[in-house]
Amino acid sequence: MATREELREALDDYTQRAQSNERVRKTLKNWNSVIHLDVTDLGIAYTMTIVNGELTDIQDGAVGTPDLIVSGKSEDLTNIFWGDENPASNYMQGAITTRGSQEDVMRLDAMAMLLYLDAEKK
């Protein structure tokens, strides 16, 4: 189980990588979404806000009405946001669950994939 601080660190790193990635913004340019992250074992939540394909910030708590809710354990989510685990594998194995449109799920996964591929090139 990851700690709250470890997860926050992973989210901050993810936000910074997403904001500086031109490819993510280009591919997801028309995507607007409010995503709640539900950390089941810590009993906490975060809110990711995406405007025109740009991840603006990740706030503490469940803020606003979400388009998508992603639920999972802190360890899995931390590894996913660091880019160490494949979110699609976790999803296909039932380790993380979602509520919301499949299009939002695919775009969120695509964001993680693009960040992963770019990190690999560097």
Place this chain on the structure above:
Amino acid sequence: MATQLRRALGLRSVVSTSTGLAFAAIDYLAVASLVGGVAGDSAWLAVVIAGVLLLLVWGAFSELNGLFPTAAAIRLYMAKAMDDRVALTITFTYLLTIVLVVAADAYIVGSAIAYVLGGALWVAIVCIVALLALATLSNLRGIRVAGNVQDIATYTVLLASAVIAIMALARGAFALRTPLNPVDASHPITNLIEAVALAIFVYSAFEWVTTSAEETRSPQLIPRGMLIALGLLCGVCALLTLGMSHLLTHAQLTTAYPQLFLAEHAAGSVGLFVMLVVTMLTAVNTFNGAFLTASRFMYATAREGSLPPIFARLNTWAAPWAPILALGSGSLVCAIVVALTGAWPVLVATGAALEAMIYAVAGFCVWRLRRTAPDQERPFRMLLAGPLGLLSCVLFGALALIASVTVGTATNPAPLIIIVVVGILAALYVLLALPRIRRAEAARRAARGSRREAARAAKAQAQQGVGDSTP
């Protein structure tokens, strides 16, 4: 977390999605192909019997949907109930159904347009190419039919089909020939069993709505919606069967557009044009639903590492272009082969066999998971899941076998050969190519190392540096 989503599907959309995915243009042909083998006007009984049997499938998918309310459910319950390689082989073989349904719809709509325009085969082929190109391009551009439009299209198709069937029957003063005696001296009971096996196809894909479980207001809407959809499909298809068996000639029943003749009987040339529009509307639902469901599933499977990485690439409209192109080109080849050979009954039989196969698998999974995961929470529990799950497996397995060797009213192994060839190709891919893809991905990840560990080490080093410099 009990938070409500900004946009979520209600019961009306769940019913329309389930019905719309099942009610493709090929259903008209499937219904027409039931008529020949059964005595008098009683082919509708095959539709009703198949509908009753599908209650077993409804129970199985409702339980599996409750266990795994996700678009990836088919991967999850099959992987947990059987060896993953077997599960993947079955899943990839089953994807053929989607290609067949899209191809069939393009062929039927193309043929119907060509018939109304008085055109020849080449007109139909041009229409098929244009329809599939349009569907592929709009999917590549990420354009999808809005939920409300899909609801309207589905309910219009169902209502128009039912009204036309009733009007056609009214023209014949409802004077039906032996509507309750499917078996006589020239129509043995085996013909009725074959008709029931083929009638499964008119319901096929009603269960695909389970892939929308994450988008609904409440997961309980899925079982309710599927049950209503089964009832609607049963009612409309039974009416169409009655109308076609009573009014159409053998020559009309064996064309690619029997529904147009039925509509002509009901309301003359106005009926013909209305039915042409209705047939085109069915394609909107099929192309939208099938392309979307299949391409997203292939994308997720590729991201998981079970298909080559190219299937997980997105274009600038955030659409997975490789799965869309694969589906579009596969359907195009299939549709043109059918247009040139007129072998659409083979499509119906292959689709029916594949659907019955996946229904048998669902029954097996329910039975198996009740034994291996008895304590897992089940919001929907299938009644007598143990015996009925096994019964469903055996029953639909047998119907799959019957459908795979029955084309129209004749015995023909072509569907079985197609399924076996695709199954062998899928198995070869899973056994030979997939391990290499997975090894390559594992090696890439290992070479990259853990960013989390690297960050942790960097932090520890920084803290040690601070500690060392502290007097």
